Amino acid sequence: MKKILLADDNEIDRMLYRRFLGKQLGHESLEFHEATSGEQAIALYKSLRPDCMLLDYNLQDIDGLTVLEQCRQHAPSEGMCVVMITGSGNEKLAVRALNGGASDYLVKGQFDRELLAKTITHAIEKTEWQHYQSRYHTQLQAINQQLRDSLTELTDTRQQLQVRNQELANTNRELARTNADLDNFVYAASHDLRQPVHNLQGLFDELRRVAIFPDPEDAQVLRLVDVSLQALTTTITDLATVVQEQRATGNQAPEHVNIRELMAEVASSLRAQIRSTQAHIRLEVEEVEQVEYVRANLRTILQNLTSNALKYRHPDRRPEVTIRTCLQAGQPVVEVQDNGLGIDMSRHGAELFQLFRRFHPGVEGTGVGLFLVNRLVLTGGGHVEVDSQEGEGTTFRVYLRQEG
Known part of the structure; x- marks a missing residue:
């Protein structure tokens, strides 16, 4: 149900407006409120927030433009629905009314019930559309702000990832160099140790062949030395094998x-x-x-x-x-x-x-x-x-x- 505020000090005019609009738009779809002065119109507009106000320019206390200006201060930012009614076809007055926030204007004696209904309906629809656009625009601004914030976060995250990826790449290169150096060291060490161990094994075999050990426990000592030399030889050989296998993998x-x-x-x-x-x-x-x-x-x-x-x-x-x-x-x-x-x-x-x-x-x-x-x-x-x-x-x- 639409709330219509009739601001006119002429009782007959208010009655005609109710009849015209009721017959054209349906009494059951409209809720009428009346003001007989400018001050009363302003007070009712502030309290009722009507869907449309039919405002007479010539009121007893203040003119319609003053009422329009006062009501505009309490209207939603997206506009208000006011149809100004003038007593003459003064174009300057009409322009001032439209610039002051009126949705449309009519001249008394120059409109019938059908034109009045169409003007009111159009004014309400226009205002509702403005309200919708304002809400949509506000929502769109909020979404755009969220998108801008998200884009900023993504940009920051991407930059952080780039920095971390670069750090990881540097670390990986350093690890690769370290691993290569370790492999080279192990290979060189195992290669260089192999000959001294073989020499020790040969010297030990010669010692065991020519030396005489009177103590029976010496044989056990010799056996332990031989086992230790064999284990050392195997360890060095296995180390060299590990590095050789790893080197061969990449080739x-x-x-x-x-x-x-x-x-x-x-x-x-x-x-x-x-x-x-x-x-x-x-x-x-x-x-x-x-x-x-x-x-x-x-x-x-x-x-x-x-x-x-x-x-x-x-x-x-x-x-x-x-x-x-x-x-x-x-x-x-x-x-x-x-x-x-x-x-x-x-x-x-x-x-x-x-x-x-x-x-x-x-x-x-x-x-x-x-x-x-x-x-x-x-x-x-x-x-x-x-x-x-x-x-x-x-x-x-x-x-x-x-x-x-």
């Missing part, structure tokens, strides 16, 4: 590798261990028989894991080693499962792939093999998972990054 391209053929090579190289332990090697590679990978790296991975399965066999049973392949989410996976000694993962899991870590002191080894396996797999873009239970066996699950 070799991936190729199609047949798992059955590769395992045949591995089994051939481990023939003596397999025969002495009476181990049974089983292949289950029907799902994935061929992968795209650096052949030498995959051979080293399989050889170390298979060799460990034989080395850390359980003394009470024949070694059973299963090599199987599968696909997980499109990624090739190679498993090496054994029934050997197993590993206490709760105790040793965090240091499983660290260099020189050994978990079965009674078994010969330097703790280099698993470090090398993990390093090659990580360099290739994959990772290694381990399931193991002490006394029952271990499964190494190698996730190979699919090349190409």
Whole structure:
């Protein structure tokens, strides 16, 4: 229901306006309020905030333009709906009314009920549209401000990311140089130490051949010295192997590798261990028989894991080693499962792939093999998972990054 304020000191005119508008627009859709003076019109406008005010210019106390100016101070910023009614067709007065905030104007004696209704309806619709535009514009301004704020935040974040990425790039380059320097140092050290150790071994063999030791316990001392020299030689050799494998990785391209053929090579190289332990090697590679990978790296991975399965066999049973392949989410996976000694993962899991870590002191080894396996797999873009239970066996699950 629309509220219409009739501001006119002529009772007959107010009655005519009610009749005209009621018949044209429907009495049930309108709510009329009347003011007989300018002051009363201003007070009612402030309290009622009508949808439209039909304002006579010639009021007894003040003129319509003064009423318009006073009401405008309390009108919404997007405008008010006022139709000014004048007693003559004075164009200057009409212009002043429109400039003062009136929506339209009519001249008494020159409009009928239809024109009055159309003028009021148009004025209300125009004002409502202005209100809508104002609200929409305000909302749009708020959204634009949010977008500008978001853009500023994104720009700041992007700049921060660029700075951090540059810092990471610098750190990565520094780490790469450090790793290269470490590899060069280890390789040089192992290479330079190898000859002195061989010389010590030769001198020790000559000493044992020519010297006479009357004390029976001297033989035990000699045996311990020999074991220590052998362990030192093995450690130096393994260190050199790690660095050589890492250096070779960057110079070799991936190729199609047949798992059955590769395992045949591995089994051939481990023939003596397999025969002495009476181990049974089983292949289950029907799902994935061929992968795209650096052949030498995959051979080293399989050889170390298979060799460990034989080395850390359980003394009470024949070694059973299963090599199987599968696909997980499109990624090739190679498993090496054994029934050997197993590993206490709760105790040793965090240091499983660290260099020189050994978990079965009674078994010969330097703790280099698993470090090398993990390093090659990580360099290739994959990772290694381990399931193991002490006394029952271990499964190494190698996730190979699919090349190409």
